[in-house]
Each structure stands twice: as C-alpha cells, then as structure tokens.
Amino acid sequence: xxxxxxxxxxxxxxxxxxxxxxxxxxxxKSSLKVGxxxxxxxxxxxxxxxxxxxxxxxxxxxxxxxxxxSMKWVNGVVSNNLSFSYVLSPKAEGNFEIKPASVTFKxxxxxxxxxxxxxxxxxxxxxSVGQNQSTAAQSAxxxxxxxMDKNVFLRVQVSKLKPYEGEQVIATYKLYYRIDVINxxxxxxxxxxxxxxxxxxxxxxxxxxxxxxxVRYNVAAIQQVVLFPQRSGELVVDxxxxxxxxxxxxxxxxxxxxxxxxxxxxxxxxxxxxxKLKLQVRPLPNKGKPANFKGAVGSYSFNTELDKxxxxxxxxxxxxxxxxxxxxxxxxxxxxxxxPADFEVYDPKLNTSSVVSPSGIKGRKSFEYLVIPRxxxxxxxxxxxxxxxxxKQGKYVSVASKSYxxxxxxxxxxxxxxxxxxxxxxxxxxVGSDIRYIKTEKQALSNLDEHFYxxxxxxxxxxxxxxxxxxxxxxxxxxxxxxxxxALIRRRKAASMANKHLAAASKxxxxxxxxxxxxxxxxxxxxxSNKLNIDTVDLNRDNIxxxxxxxxxxxxxxxxxxxxxxxxxxxxxxxxAAGDKQALFDQSKSLINQLENTLS
Amino acid sequence: MKLLVSLLxxxxxxxxxxxxDHYLAKIEQANGAYAEAAYDSTxxxxxxxxxxxxxxxxxxxxxxxxxxxxxxxxxxxxxxxRAIKLNPSDKDAQxxxxxxxxxxxxxxxxxxxFIGSQFWKNFRSSYTMDSWAWLAILFLLxxxxxxxxFIRAKDAGTRKVFFYxxxxxxxxxxxxxxxxxxAYNYRFKKxxxxxxxxxxxxxxxxxxxxxxxxxLHEGTKVIILGEENTWYNIRLEDGNEGWVPSASIEPI
Numbered sequence: 001x002x003x004x005x006x007x008x009x010x011x012x013x014x015x016x017x018x019x020x021x022x023x024x025x026x027x028x029k030s031s032l033k034v035g036x037x038x039x040x041x042x043x044x045x046x047x048x049x050x051x052x053x054x055x056x057x058x059x060x061x062x063x064x065x066x067x068x069x070s071m072k073w074v075n076g077v078v079s080n081n082l083s084f085s086y087v088l089s090p091k092a093e094g095n096f097e098i099k100p101a102s103v104t105f106k107x108x109x110x111x112x113x114x115x116x117x118x119x120x121x122x123x124x125x126x127x128s129v130g131q132n133q134s135t136a137a138q139s140a141x142x143x144x145x146x147x148m149d150k151n152v153f154l155r156v157q158v159s160k161l162k163p164y165e166g167e168q169v170i171a172t173y174k175l176y177y178r179i180d181v182i183n184x185x186x187x188x189x190x191x192x193x194x195x196x197x198x199x200x201x202x203x204x205x206x207x208x209x210x211x212x213x214x215v216r217y218n219v220a221a222i223q224q225v226v227l228f229p230q231r232s233g234e235l236v237v238d239x240x241x242x243x244x245x246x247x248x249x250x251x252x253x254x255x256x257x258x259x260x261x262x263x264x265x266x267x268x269x270x271x272x273x274x275x276k277l278k279l280q281v282r283p284l285p286n287k288g289k290p291a292n293f294k295g296a297v298g299s300y301s302f303n304t305e306l307d308k309x310x311x312x313x314x315x316x317x318x319x320x321x322x323x324x325x326x327x328x329x330x331x332x333x334x335x336x337x338x339x340p341a342d343f344e345v346y347d348p349k350l351n352t353s354s355v356v357s358p359s360g361i362k363g364r365k366s367f368e369y370l371v372i373p374r375x376x377x378x379x380x381x382x383x384x385x386x387x388x389x390x391x392k393q394g395k396y397v398s399v400a401s402k403s404y405x406x407x408x409x410x411x412x413x414x415x416x417x418x419x420x421x422x423x424x425x426x427x428x429x430x431v432g433s434d435i436r437y438i439k440t441e442k443q444a445l446s447n448l449d450e451h452f453y454x455x456x457x458x459x460x461x462x463x464x465x466x467x468x469x470x471x472x473x474x475x476x477x478x479x480x481x482x483x484x485x486x487a488l489i490r491r492r493k494a495a496s497m498a499n500k501h502l503a504a505a506s507k508x509x510x511x512x513x514x515x516x517x518x519x520x521x522x523x524x525x526x527x528x529s530n531k532l533n534i535d536t537v538d539l540n541r542d543n544i545x546x547x548x549x550x551x552x553x554x555x556x557x558x559x560x561x562x563x564x565x566x567x568x569x570x571x572x573x574x575x576x577a578a579g580d581k582q583a584l585f586d587q588s589k590s591l592i593n594q595l596e597n598t599l600s
Numbered sequence: 601m602k603l604l605v606s607l608l609x610x611x612x613x614x615x616x617x618x619x620x621d622h623y624l625a626k627i628e629q630a631n632g633a634y635a636e637a638a639y640d641s642t643x644x645x646x647x648x649x650x651x652x653x654x655x656x657x658x659x660x661x662x663x664x665x666x667x668x669x670x671x672x673x674x675x676x677x678x679x680x681x682r683a684i685k686l687n688p689s690d691k692d693a694q695x696x697x698x699x700x701x702x703x704x705x706x707x708x709x710x711x712x713x714f715i716g717s718q719f720w721k722n723f724r725s726s727y728t729m730d731s732w733a734w735l736a737i738l739f740l741l742x743x744x745x746x747x748x749x750f751i752r753a754k755d756a757g758t759r760k761v762f763f764y765x766x767x768x769x770x771x772x773x774x775x776x777x778x779x780x781x782x783a784y785n786y787r788f789k790k791x792x793x794x795x796x797x798x799x800x801x802x803x804x805x806x807x808x809x810x811x812x813x814x815x816l817h818e819g820t821k822v823i824i825l826g827e828e829n830t831w832y833n834i835r836l837e838d839g840n841e842g843w844v845p846s847a848s849i850e851p852i
Binding site: 340341342374375376377434435436437438439440441442443444445446447448449451452453454458461462464465466468469472473476 | 623624627628631634649653654655656657658659661662665666668669692695696699700705729730732733734736737740741744745747748751752780783784787797798799801812815817818
C-alpha cells in the first residue's frame with residue numbers, strides 16, 4: 001500500500017516536471033464597448049525571458065506591460081509564474097484579434113494563443129447624480145457634440161509675447177467652463193521645446209471668473225509654467241490637450257422618479273486643446289554687452305566673500321560667491337575668477353535654492369571655492385565681476401566685485417627642520433642624505449673682476465715671443481750681412497794684394513835676392529787665403545785643392561798651382577836648388593791672373 | 601725684459617696676498633662657526649668677504665652650504681652654481697647642488713645634452729681660464745721659436761721638423777685661446793640664472809599679462825637668452841622659453 005502511494009507520488013512529481021510549460025493569454029472581457037477598459041494578461045508558468053508583446057495599436061494602452069513574477073512552494077513542489085498585464089481600451093468598434101505574444105524559456109520559444117475581442121458601439125450611459133463620479137472616468141463617456149467648445153475650452157496665457165532670450169515668461173493654461181466639469185484627464189502635456197521650463201506648484205486652481213465674448217465663464221488654472229526661452233526667434237508654446245468629462249442636461253425622457261426630480265444628466269467626454277502660442281523671442285542686444293557677460297538674464301545681486309586674506313602656504317581658504325535674484329537660477333553661469341596660476345583651486349561647491357511661484361523664479365545660487373596656495377608670496381585674486389541682462393530695464397548691468405590681495409607666509413616648520421629635507425619630488429634620489437661639508441683648506445682669494453686672461457699683462461706676454469723672434473731674426477740677419485761683406489771684400493782685394501806682394505817680389509828679383517821666393521809664396525798664399533776666405537794659418541794644400549775643385553777650377557790649373565807652390569817652397573828652403581827666379585815669378589803672375597779670371 | 605716681467609709678477613702677487621691675509625683669517629673664523637652650526641654668523645662673514653669683491657671656489661661653496669643649512673634654497677643653488685663655474689670638476693659641489701635642487705620645487709626634465717658640447721665643456725673645464733691663458737702664451741712662444749729655427753736652419757730635414765713643429769704649436773695656441781675665451785664667456789656672460797621669486801608666471805612677451813605660459817618657482821635654473829627692458833628672455837632646461845621680470849632672477 002505504502003509502495004503504491006510512493007509510486008503514485010513519484011508519478012505525480014514526475015508528471016509535474018514533465019508537464020509542458022504553458023503560455024496563456026487572458027482577457028477580463030472578450031466583448032465590450034468602445035472606450036471600455038479591460039485587462040489583458042499573459043501568464044507563463046516558468047521564469048521566461050525575452051517577452052515580445054503583440055501589436056496593440058488598435059487599443060489605447062492605459063497601463064502596462066506590468067511584469068510580475070511569483071514563486072510558489074507547495075508540498076515540496078516549486079512552481080514559478082511570470083505574467084505581463086495591460087490595461088487597454090478599444091479605440092473603435094469591430095472585431096479584433098490580439099495576436100500571440102512570445103516568450104523564451106531555456107532556449108525554447110513559447111507563444112500564447114490568439115484572443116478574439118468583439119467591440120460594439122459605445123452607448124450613452126445615463127447616470128443619476130448620486131452615482132460615483134469615479135466610474136465616469138473608468139467608463140467611456142460619449143463624445144460631446146460640436147457646440148461644446150463654447151461651453152468648455154482651454155486657453156494659454158503668457159506674461160509676455162516678446163520676451164528677451166532667457167527672460168522668464170509665465171505661461172498659464174486655463175480652463176474656461178460654464179457647465180460642470182466632472183473629470184479632467186491630461187491627454188497630452190506640452191513639451192516646451194526650446195525653453196527651460198519649471199512647473200509652478202499651484203495651491204489654488206480656482207481663478208476669478210472672466211467674461212469672454214460677453215459670456216461669463218468660470219476659470220480654473222490647469223497648469224502654470226515658468227519658461228525661459230533658450231534661443232531667439234519664433235518659439236511655440238505647445239498645446240495642452242485635456243480629456244474632460246462634462247455633465248450635460250440630457251434631453252432624453254426621464255427613466256425614474258429620481259431623474260424626474262433631479263433632472264436627467266449625461267456625462268459627455270470632450271477633448272479640449274489649447275491653441276498653440278507663438279512667442280517672438282528677441283535676442284539680447286549686442287550693444288553694451290560686457291565682456292564678462294555669460295548669459296545671465298534677470299535681476300540679481302552679486303556678492304563675494306573671502307574668509308581670510310593672510311594665511312600660511314598649504315592652508316586652505318574659502319571664496320564664496322552668492323548670487324541672489326530673479327531669473328533662471330539653475331542655469332546661472334559660474335562667475336569667472338582669475339586665481340594666481342600657482343594656487344590649487346578646486347571645483348566650486350554649488351548650492352542652489354529657488355522658489356517657483358506664479359510671479360516667476362526667485363532664489364539664490366552660491367559657489368564655494370576651496371583654494372590652497374602652495375607657495376609663499378603676495379598674490380591677487382582678481383574677479384571679473386558679474387554682469388547680467390536686465391530685461392525690465394532692457395540693458396546690461398555689471399556688478400564689479402572686489403579683488404583680494406593675499407599674503408601667503410612660509411610654512412614655519414620648514415625653516416626649523418633644515419638638517420633633514422625630504423625631497424618634494426616624485427622620484428626621490430637623496431632621502432635622508434645631507435650636503436657634504438664645507439671646504440676648510442685655505443684657498444687664495446681672487447678679486448672678482450681681476451683675471452689674467454684678457455688683461456694687459458696677458459696681451460703683452462702673448463705678443464712677447466713673436467716680438468723677440470722678430471728682433472732676433474733681424475739682429476742675426478744684420479750680423480750675417482756683415483760677415484758676408486768681409487769675405488766679399490777679401491775676395492775683391494785678393495788680386496790687388498797679390499799684385500802688391502808680386503811687386504815686392506819683382507823688386508827682389510831686380511836685386512837678385514833670395515827673398516823673391518818668399519814674396520812669391522806670400523803672394524800666392526795670401527791670394528788664395530783671401531780668395532777662398534780661409535785664414536792663412538788654416539791654409540794647406542788639401543783644402544786649397546778641395547776648395548778650388550769646388551769652385552770648378554780646371555784640374556790642370558790646380559796641378560800647375562800645386563807645382564808652383566812646391567817649387568816655391570823648395571826654393572824658399574833651399575835657394576840653391578831653385579830654378580830661374582824670373583820664370584817662377586812670371587809663372588806665378590800668370591797663374592794668379594788665370595785664377596782671377598776663373599774665380600771672379 | 602725678463603727683469604720687468606718678474607718684477608710685475610711679484611708685485612701682483614704680493615698685492616694679492618697682502619689683502620688676502622685679512623680675509624683668509626675671517627674665512628677661517630667662519631669655517632669654525634660653521635662647524636659649530638652657527639650658520640648665521642658664518643653666512644654674515646662669508647657675505648662680507650664676498651661683498652668686498654673677493655671670490656674663490658671654496659668661498660662660494662661654503663656660502664652655498666651655509667645658505668642650504670639656513671633653508672635658503674635658491675641662494676644655495678645660486679652659489680653652488682657659481683662655485684661650479686669657478687671649478688667645474690669639483691664633485692662635492694655637484695653633489696650638494698643636486699641635493700639643493702631636490703629641495704627646490706620645479707622638476708624639469710633636462711633635454712639630452714649634445715655629446716660634442718658636453719665633451720667640449722669637460723675639455724674646457726680641465727683647466728681654468730687663466731691656465732688656458734698661460735698655455736696660450738707658452739704655445740705661442742714655442743711656435744715662434746720653432747718658426748724662428750725653421751727660418752734659420754740651413755739643412756732641409758731640420759727645416760721640415762721645425763716647420764711642422766711650429767704649425768703644431770700654433771694650433772695648440774689657437775685651441776688654448778678658444779678655450780680661454782669660452783671659459784671667459786662662461787664665467788662673465790650672464791648665461792644662466794636662478795629664479796628667486798617664490799612663484800613667478802612666465803609670460804609669452806616682455807610685458808605683464810601678455811599671456812601666461814607656465815609657472816616657475818624659486819630655485820629653478822634658467823638659461824638667459826636675452827634682455828629687454830626689465831625682462832629676461834629665458835629658456836628652461838627642458839627647452840621651454842618665455843619672459844620673466846629680471847628682478848625675479850639672479851644671474852649666476
């Protein structure tokens with residue numbers, strides 16, 4: 001028995017697991033009237049993904065898709081559930097089919113079944129006064145006839161038709177009605193392209209009655225917006241579309257006693273649309289535009305505040321700028337400051353508070369700068385001031401701001417701690433190292449402006465060697481010249497000297513004395529000595545021969561001279577052995593003449 | 601002539617030493633104060649000597665050390681640079697300068713120095729300016745001598761030797777002169793300076809508010825390219841150029 005129970009249980013579990021996933025579409029009503037709301041739901045019994053909705057263009061979508069998932073744990077069995085739901089209402093009568101939606105689970109795609117919907121023509125529904133108003137909104141009211149525009153209509157009113165760029169314009173959408181309006185539903189909200197817009201939080205929608213075209217209307221402000229045109233030219237204030245349900249007196253026959261008593265009414269849907277309004281936005285004038293104008297329009301007050309103007313390096317100070325006034329506070333530009341380039345300036349802290357009221361936007365914006373000077377010295381924070389365009393006056397207004405002189409002192413600790421100086425740079429090379437000690441050895445001082453190079457002494461020394469060389473050169477040349485002269489003179493005088501000696505010899509010849517030989521010898525040697533520029537003492541046969549050979553004297557002549565000198569010497573030392581004196585004399589004379597001819 | 605030269609020289613030296621002695625004693629005294637960490641008085645004595653118109657490598661180096669100890673980094677850097685100008689090869693001065701520069705604010709990427717110019721700088725600084733001057737005189741003397749001998753010599757071989765010897769000596773003389781001149785310019789021309797203003801904005805033209813280029817801080821070395829009224833045209837070691845008021849720079 002127990003076994004059977006187990007098996008059946010297992011079977012049940014197995015069944016539940018093997019059970020195919022289902023994706024079902026459900027509708028709350030399959031037959032309905034135009035404008036009637038119904039609920040469409042797609043349910044999938046697992047955790048699916050990638051839901052694809054069918055085409056619902058034939059319906060007005062009020063809500064959805066709203067996704068919900070649930071997990072159930074029943075008797076140890078887990079079941080998941082995923083659903084997507086819509087609230088829809090058909091737009092027109094006819095037969096519609098809601099096409100299948102699809103979802104994927106574990107890579108498989110599941111589709112729901114199509115659903116057919118039948119929409120019949122809306123019927124005007126009468127209701128009595130006591131009925132709940134909210135049902136009117138839910139159920140579709142019949143469309144109102146054309147004449148309704150005179151009873152209920154929307155208008156937009158702007159505070160200014162030709163504003164300046166950036167000037168605030170207050171647009172008020174007003175509903176004019178002279179019949180009861182039961183419900184209002186925004187059909188299309190304006191987008192306000194080209195404006196920055198701020199909704200006014202209205203406390204009271206009721207406004208005083210107004211007379212339009214001789215008819216008195218109740219007026220309710222539907223929406224009030226503060227607009228700031230962002231560019232010049234033609235800008236359109238968008239239309240507001242409202243779906244109103246108005247109560248009109250029914251012209252049908254009363255159905256009950258209550259109707260008779262209270263009258264029969266009918267709730268009618270009426271679509272109101274405000275006319276589009278064109279604004280001619282004027283550009284800001286170029287004339288008189290301050291250099292520091294950055295687009296602020298409105299009327300403002302400008303204030304700057306510096307918390308201290310004297311501080312130590314690396315300390316922080318605060319510069320606060322406060323702009324108060326009317327205008328587009330949120331878009332107020334950052335005021336320009338010229339901080340010293342060496343200051344560390346952080347992005348300002350912004351603080352904006354504004355109130356949007358029917359008379360426009362009023363508020364304050366503060367910029368708080370944190371400034372840290374990193375080095376000592378005297379600095380100046382210059383402000384370019386603040387300028388705005390005042391559309392009321394139609395001109396630019398500049399508010400000059402103070403410039404601040406700031407004294408930054410050295411950090412005190414820096415001077416005391418001077419034996420160890422941690423390097424401030426990124427890659428530290430000399431951590432904990434100290435400078436090397438001073439030089440204590442004596443070193444000769446030199447005058448700052450005194451230097452040897454380029455001094456007169458230097459130039460003098462530089463010129464000296466060249467000068468010395470020149471002098472030496474000239475002196476030597478002079479000396480050499482002298483030496484050469486002596487040799488020349490000797491050479492020139494050689495012949496005449498020889499003649500002199502020969503004359504002495506001829507005198508001796510006449511006396512027939514033996515001195516002839518000596519005189520001839522002197523004449524010859526003297527001549528040679530003078531002619532060859534060799535001292536008589538140094539003169540000998542060898543160098544005579546050599547010198548004469550050098551001077552290209554013919555060998556025969558040299559030989560003749562040698563013989564002559566030999567015979568002279570012989571005659572001098574043994575006169576008896578000597579030959580004819582006259583012949584010797586003549587020979588000597590002719591030899592000297594020959595030599596003179598060759599040597600000169 | 602010789603007599604005159606030696607007389608002149610001895611006169612000069614004696615004059616120098618007569619004045620030196622007084623100040624050398626003072627420096628000795630200051631060095632003692634430095635050892636006792638009385639940097640105030642050390643500095644005042646050094647400054648006195650410096651302001652009397654004297655200089656020496658060790659004076660500048662010691663002054664720089666004292667400035668550094670006093671926390672006056674820009675002055676320390678300035679005097680280290682001046683000391684290095686007088687003796688470019690001193691390792692201590694270079695080491696201390698590097699430490700002082702670490703303590704200054706701006707970190708400037710140095711452009712790589714052209715290897716030839718670095719070689720030339722090293723070569724030039726192997727002798728002082730005056731040594732180069734003396735070398736120039738020596739080489740001119742030698743070249744004159746060999747030229748003289750070249751003229752006088754009768755023998756062709758000897759003449760050749762002296763001729764080339766003379767040309768060789770003339771080129772050495774020219775080299776010495778160029779080195780001396782280069783050292784002179786390095787020493788006396790305002791080629792570079794140290795920023796003394798704690799913070800100074802470099803302008804794009806020699807006028808205030810002409811266009812802010814970058815900010816420099818005290819202790820930064822700049823190369824002075826030119827001068828215009830009260831403005832210096834400067835170049836950083838990373839190659840950037842601009843104008844700063846000349847009051848904010850102390851030339852080295």
